[in-house]
Amino acid sequence: MVARMSDDQVRNLLLDRLDAVATTQTAQQSGKSLITIAQETWVAFYTPTLDAVSKLPVLFSKQGEALSNFQASFGNAGLLKLFAFMAIAIGAGLAAEFVTNLLSRRWQGDETPSEDATLWSALSFLARRFGRDILGLVAFYFALRFVGLTLLSPAELSFAGPFVTYLIWFPRLGAAISRFILAPHRADLRLVNINSRWAGFLHRNIIGLVLLGGFTLFIVGFDTANGVAINETRIAFWLNTAVHIYVALIFWTARAGLSEMMRGTDPDRSKFDEWVAKAYPYFAVAVALVTWIVVQVLSGSGHIKLLLTAPHYTTMFWLLLAPAIDTAIRGLVRHLQPPMIGEGAVAEAAYKATKRSYIKIGRVIAGLFVVLRVAAAWNLDLRNLAAAGVGERFAANFVEFTMTVATGYVIYELVSLYVNRQLAKEQTSLGVVEEDAAGGEGGGAGGSRLTTVLPLALVSAQTGIIVIFGLLAVGSLGIDITPLLAGAGILGLAIGFGAQKLVADVVSGVFFLIDDAFRVGEYVEVGGTMGTVEKISIRSMQLRHHRGLVHTIPYGEIPKLTNFSRDWVIMKLMFTVPFDTDPNKVKKIFKKIGAEMMQEPLFKDDFLEPFKSQGVFQFDDVGIVMRGKFMAKPGTQFTIRKEIYNRVRKEFDAAGIEFARREVRVALPGGDETKELTEADKTAISAAAGAAVQQQVEQKAEEELAAKAKT
Known part of the structure; x- marks a missing residue:
């Protein structure tokens, strides 16, 4: 029948059959209930353990069989030659490493920092030492490889290569990395916050762990190459279990030291940092347990090939390293963050907020990096998770959703970081006068225009970022956001019609800010209500009266606003002296006081014009009213006024001038x-x-x- 068909008919028949098979497989997979999937997973979990226990009696005999096959493939003379040539190659590698270390030490120097070394000097020394170690290991590898390729045959290299890589080179590389981070013999150079006892313990056991993991990978390849399949002995099960138990024991034993290491030395630790430090050892034990369970399930499900490249070790490594990366991020931010701008509580709060923003951005980037490394270890393409058994549409939507949220969060933190840093710079550069310095009278100097506008701009930008990326994230999940946009438009119209007063307040506030009518910290009067602008929003402003009252005034209800704190302020002082006082004498006293205060470091920068006399202002029923005035920066006038009062009183006492007192004279007959x-x-x-x-x-x-x- 096929022979009688045309090419197009055969092609259509084949496609129909393939579609039918695919539909059947999909129906079979989708028809499984959660209970069935859970049962299959449980069976896949315990099957490798039962199989390994059942094959335990033949474990050693099969291992002996692998060794016998290995010996038979080379013969006694061949084995002797193999190990002799390996020893020569290793010796050549060690000699090359020794020479390289000598030359590198001569080129780079071996200056050891003193015990009071700074972070950068210690880091420089450790980096140079680590660089020499790595350079020596590279020289060791290439010299060994060159000699090995020269002396050994391909069959001999199939044994020697994994042996040297897993049992010599990897442990030595782990030791170099551990020595760089932990510095077990130099507490003054240690990069992490851990004592010498736990540093030495971790250093030794890290080397042991790498050696055990390398031996596991080597023995699995060795048995496979020598005629003993993995499922015949299940030695990989026992060695892999030993690795995970070893990891759990290390972190459980050193949990006190590891928590202290995670806590770090930064005094500005958050509650989250403290919680992570305490939970880190238990997290590590949980990671070791969960990865072991994953290996068991995959092994019981028949995915042995997926485990041959040891992706579970890579996963465990990066998951265990993630909290340590977080500690490293906090340490780097602490030492690389620009210095605090200005002084005082405002500058300190902004400095801490900036530090937290840097840390949060670093955490997001580090989290994405760890996810990508783990995905690469399991050969997962995050853009095509359907190949791993996940629904294609769900996979694509989930990945896009995650990337959208992460991008939005990073942009959110960057905008907050920039605005908060600019706000702190503006606030600390103004030298805001304290309330006590203003005499509790109000009328302090306001902030700059940016200090008023930036908080509103920050809130608006944050809200916009949340809305935009929230809609994008929802849309990436496959949800049509058109109804949401339409609903938002209808809601906006409803608000516009039903809350016209609110819209009027918002619009009025925008124009007040454009006109720069007031700033935070300025003393203003609105319809007879006076106070310092303490807080502004998009709808209203809050005025703090100097007696503590807080008035909230919507922008739409401000007919006229009087600002007492813009640019400069003139204060006029009046003094009443008896009628027989010489006005010229008083003028000279005022002039003297003004000249002296202009020389005072405490007051000279606050004056715009010195204190001087304005002569006789008026006569009243008590005496002569003399008036003086000065021009000063807003917010400093009350402190200056107090000082002028004190000085006038002292000068009047020295000159024999009394202040006029109100008297009532009663005329009596007789x-x-x-x-x-x-x-x-x-x-x-x-x-x-x-x-x-x-x-x-x-x-x-x-x-x-x-x-x-x-x-």
Whole structure:
């Protein structure tokens, strides 16, 4: 029948059959319930263990068989020749390494930092030493390889290559890396926060762990090459289990030292950092257990080839290293972060916030790197997880969702980092006057325009980033965001119609900020309400009265705003002296005080114009009113006023000038007979005088209120 078909008919028939097979397989896979999948996973988990236990009696005999096959393939003379040539090659490698170390030590020097060495001098020394170690290992490898290729046959190299790589080169490389990080014999050069006891313990056991892992990989390849399959002895099961148990024992035994190492020396540790430090040893034990379980399930499911490249060791390495990378990130940020801008609580808070932003960005990048390394170890293409048995659409959407969220988070932190750093720079460069320095009267100097606008810009930018990347992330999951956008538009219209007052407040606030009518920290008056601008939002502002009251005023309700703290302030002081005082004498005193204060380091930078006399202001019923004035920076006028009052009082005392006092004189008929007044008469006279004074005070208060109402 096929012979009678045309090419197109055969092609269509073949495609139909392939589609039918694919549909059947998909139906079989999708038809499994969760219970069935769990049962199959459980069987795959315990099957390798039972199989390994059942084959334990033949483990050593089969291993002897592999050794016998190895000996038979080369013969006694061949084995002697093999090991002799390997010894020569290893000796040549060691000689090359020795010469390389001598030359590199001569070129780079071997200066040992003193015990009070800085981080960079210690790091420089350790890097030079690590570089010499690696250079020596490279020389060892190439010399050994050159001699080995010259002396050994391909069959002999198939044994010698893995033997040297797994049992000599890898452990020595691990020892070099461990010596660089832990410096077990030099506590003053150690890069991590751990004592010498635990540093030496970890250094020795890291070498032992690498050696055990290398032996596991070597023996599996050795048995396979010599006629003993992996499933005949299950030696890989026992050695792999030993590796995972060894890892768990190391981290459990050294949990105190590892927690201290993870804690680091940064004084600005967060609660999350403390929690990670305490949980790290237990996390490591859990990683060892989980990776062992994964190996068991994969082995029981028949995915032996997937485990031949030891992806579980790579996974375990990077997962165990991830918290240590986090500690390294915190250490690098601490030493590489630019110095704190300015001084004070604001600068310190901004410095800590900047540090946390750098750490968060580093954590995201490190997390993505670890995920990529683990995926590469298992030969997973994150863009095509369908090849690993995951739904193609779900895989693509999940990866895109993760990358979108990570990108948005990094951008969010970068924007926050930049804005917060600029805000701290502006705030600390202004030298904000403390409330006590302002005498508790308000009217302090405001911040710059950026200090007012940047917080709103930061909130707006953060909100925009969250909304944009949130929608992109939702869209990457395959969800149509068009209805969301339409709903947001309808909601916006509803808000626009139903909250016109809110829209008016927001629009008014935008124009107030564009006009630079006020800034945070300035003293303003809005419709008779006075206070310091303490906080602003997109809808309203908060004024803090100097008595502690907080007034919240929507922008749309501000008819007129008076700013008392912009650029400069003039303060006029009045002093009442008796009628017989010489005004010129008072002028000279004011001039002297102004000149002296302009020379004072505490006040000279706050003056814009010195304190000087304005002459006689008026006469009242008490004496002559003399007025003086000065121009100063906003927020400093009250401190200057206090000092001027103190100095005027001292100078008046030195010059014999008294301040005029309000007096009430009572004219009595027959004034010459006042000495004969009784106590009752004196009491009546005092009451009449008090009533007269009270009447004058009330009259003056009414006049002041009337004058203020007119203005």
